């Protein structure tokens with residue numbers, strides 16, 4: 001395991017050790033070249049342990065980018081187009097209102113990162129499955145710091161009456177927390193780093209031995225993929241799919257024979273649906289948490305932000321999509337700066353389709369090329385004083401912004417494989433922040449470690465959760 005730290009951002013590469021040649025790219029011009037041309041996505045099936053330990057690995061389907069993916073991407077794209085996104089505002093707003101009711105319990109701090117994960121999971125659950133997972137219920141005393149550990153989310157009560165779905169989603173949250181890319185994972189993950197060829201045989205043995213992490217992961221994964229299969233099967237049987245969500249669109253395309261049924265096999269549909277849930281929840285949740293964390297520590301930013309939000313109108317005026325686009329320029333800057341400061345998805349992977357020259361190096365076919373988005377975002381050539389949180393650096397009128405390379409800030413990736421949920425997540429994050437700051441401000445809890453500790457996993461996360469004191473605005 002080794003860490004790239006020369007640009008101030010640790011990128012753990014332990015899980016790559018001993019595999020095919022790898023080059024890490026942290027230059028905007030080269031990122032553009034790699035992201036848009038000459039490179040294909042890594043067929044992620046070949047990425048070792050941490051990802052292959054996830055629920056749908058057994059089917060060989062998790063995060064695969066084979067020829068079927070283009071058909072899938074085209075099928076679901078319309079869910080994420082602006083006209084449809086605008087119609088999702090009321091759904092998002094209703095989850096936000098529900099999740100953030102009664103936040104200010106006297107003398108109790110909250111674990112905001114739990115709240116944001118539940119909220120983001122509910123929102124994507126509705127968009128992907130058309131199912132209300134019921135996680136965004138008002139926070140209660142049982143969610144105060146004193147009684148809930150961050151790693152214990154799956155043990156929380158969830159009495160929404162739909163056991164199957166709530167169990168599934170609790171498993172999902174648990175399994176998301178288990179996806180680690182360093183040496184703190186299961187024994188087979190560690191073995192995979194050192195002797196890849198032994199990994200699978202060992203996993204097969206270890207998963208049968210009670211008490212091992214491999215056994216726990218295996219059991220979570222089995223339950224999770226079983227439940228997901230059931231949800232997909234039931235939705236396939238129900239032909240009355242009028243609402244426009246991810247799963248309905250795929251199943252309708254399958255049945256209308258626009259896409260061959262063999263292409264969208266039930267297993268494949270399960271895999272991409274799960275992947276979607278994962279891609280859309282942990283990323284959005286962390287981003288929302290990190291913004292609130294950073295604003296809580298920068299009172300001058302908070303003041304300016306509150307002014308903008310208050311200036312929009314009385315709290316009963318819910319912004320529509322156009323308002324979100326036009327009326328909150330400072331909020332835009334705060335979000336971008338927070339996403340630069342803590343890049344939730346620090347690495348984007350590609351593979352050279354052919355021998356190719358890049359940055360003066362001749363890379364053999366098959367070389368893995370990783371775009372280090374997190375390193376890019378801390379490069380002082382594009383972001384002077386990169387360790388300072390300064391939303392104004394994203395003001396379109398400022399010199400720093402005008403001078404900046406257009407690909408210096410690409411938290412959603414780049415090119416034909418860029419994030420499909422970019423606009424969706426920004427809409428959700430903006431609505432959440434506007435709603436929250438109309439009612440509350442936040443301060444770091446005294447129980448929060450200082451300096452904050454991050455976990456550099458599949459996605460960035462607060463190692464011990466984000467703990468906040470909530471103050472109701474008067």
Ligand code: HEM
Pocket residue numbers: 035065073124276279280281283284287344345348349411412413414415416417418419420421422424425
């Ligand atoms: C703040 C929130 C988010 C961030 C920072 C983020 C970031 C990313 C990044 C960096 C990639 C890889 C792009 C590349 O390879 O060039 C990606 C891919 C993807 N994201 Fe997101 N994402 C977010 C939210 C979402 C949401 C809400 C959804 C679903 C609604 C989503 C669905 C996807 C999918 C399906 C892909 C794979 C696209 C493909 O391979 O064609 N993401 N995301």
